[in-house]
Amino acid sequence: MPFKSQAQRRKFAQLLVEGKISNETFEEWNRETGAKRLPERVTRKRSSVTRASTSSTKRKRTAKSKTVKTKATKKR
Numbered sequence: 001m002p003f004k005s006q007a008q009r010r011k012f013a014q015l016l017v018e019g020k021i022s023n024e025t026f027e028e029w030n031r032e033t034g035a036k037r038l039p040e041r042v043t044r045k046r047s048s049v050t051r052a053s054t055s056s057t058k059r060k061r062t063a064k065s066k067t068v069k070t071k072a073t074k075k076r
Helices: 006-018 023-033 048-075
Strands: none
Touching (some): 006 023
16 A cells, blocks of 8 residues: 555654564555655545535524524513
8 A cells, every 4th residue: 555645654664663564564655655746644535415414403503592592582
């Protein structure tokens, strides 16, 4: 499996120095990566489905809280 970022490559090099992974493992990953220019860090992509459901939930909660406040005002 190739490296995805420079940070991951540095982490594996550190694990190699500490003796937690073998030289063969590091060399295999390094060979598969090749001379590609890697980004410094890689972040996960958020799915659009998750964002849509989250925003609609917030809207529903806001609407309920306004209704409760209106009822409390009428009783006074």
